[in-house]
Amino acid sequence: MKLKDNRFEQMINKINNVSKYYTCPNECNAMCCKKSKIRFDIDEYQKILKMVGPASREIIETQTVALPKGSDYFRKFEGKCPLLNDFKCDIYANRPWVCQRYPFEFLNHDYDVIIKPCSLGLKVILDYFVLLKSSYDIDIEEITPNIDIAYGKWIEDINLGVMPVEGVAIAESKKDLTEIVKYLQKTTPEIRQKKRNELITKIKTPHHIGFTHFQNTRFKV
Numbered sequence: 392m393k394l395k396d397n398r399f400e401q402m403i404n405k406i407n408n409v410s411k412y413y414t415c416p417n418e419c420n421a422m423c424c425k426k427s428k429i430r431f432d433i434d435e436y437q438k439i440l441k442m443v444g445p446a447s448r449e450i451i452e453t454q455t456v457a458l459p460k461g462s463d464y465f466r467k468f469e470g471k472c473p474l475l476n477d478f479k480c481d482i483y484a485n486r487p488w489v490c491q492r493y494p495f496e497f498l499n500h501d502y503d504v505i506i507k508p509c510s511l512g513l514k515v516i517l518d519y520f521v522l523l524k525s526s527y528d529i530d531i532e533e534i535t536p537n538i539d540i541a542y543g544k545w546i547e548d549i550n551l552g553v554m555p556v557e558g559v560a561i562a563e564s565k566k567d568l569t570e571i572v573k574y575l576q577k578t579t580p581e582i583r584q585k586k587r588n589e590l591i592t593k594i595k596t597p598h599h600i601g602f603t604h605f606q607n608t609r610f611k612v
């Protein structure tokens with residue numbers, strides 16, 4: 392997706408600032424490259440074709456499919472990304488925006504951001520919930536009555552190597568991404584982990600009954 396105005400650029404900066412505080416666990420084995428939608432917008436598609444070697448160029452040209460006119464993206468890979476080689480990206484320096492930002496995704500219409508609950512994304516989500524709880528004194532079950540169901544499903548999916556379908560929306564329209572950056576700046580990794588653990592113990596025994604949908608407007612799927 393193209394940067395349409397300064398607000399997108401600011402959001403990308405904030406996402407980059409958040410991402411600096413997290414690392415992907417080795418055991419994830421690049422699940423995002425195997426299970427998520429790898430899409431190119433038209434400008435980056437053309438730019439990447441010019442930057443990469445002939446083998447990768449051929450893969451991109453022959454193994455992506457066109458997306459309908461009017462969609463935010465131009466072409467996409469179907470299924471596992473064929474540029475993933477021995478858990479390394481063949482075009483890492485030139486990889487598409489969606490890959491650079493993962494597990495963050497933009498919601499185009501209202502400048503909010505979706506976080507996918509992969510191993511890394513789940514840490515961001517829990518930190519976000521901790522922040523909401525401490526800053527706004529919101530009970531986690533008040534925010535989303537189905538958190539136990541959702542959390543159980545995420546953990547189950549991650550353990551099975553399945554990319555969770557749902558995401559949690561960070562309400563940047565309410566400046567929540569900005570607050571996350573501040574929270575990360577003033578806490579240590581140890582404190583964050585302790586607070587995540589405390590929060591997890593408040594979530595009821597994880598179980599699931601299929602996909603769930605958050606009912607609070609602050610969270611969307």
Ligand code: SF4
Pocket residue numbers: 414415416419420421422423424493494509510511512
């Ligand atoms: S972004 Fe998430 S899915 Fe991708 S490698 Fe990191 S932890 Fe795994």
Ligand code: SF4
Pocket residue numbers: 423424425429472473474475476479480481482483486487490
């Ligand atoms: S382009 Fe690279 S980073 Fe993106 S999905 Fe493919 S292998 Fe992963």
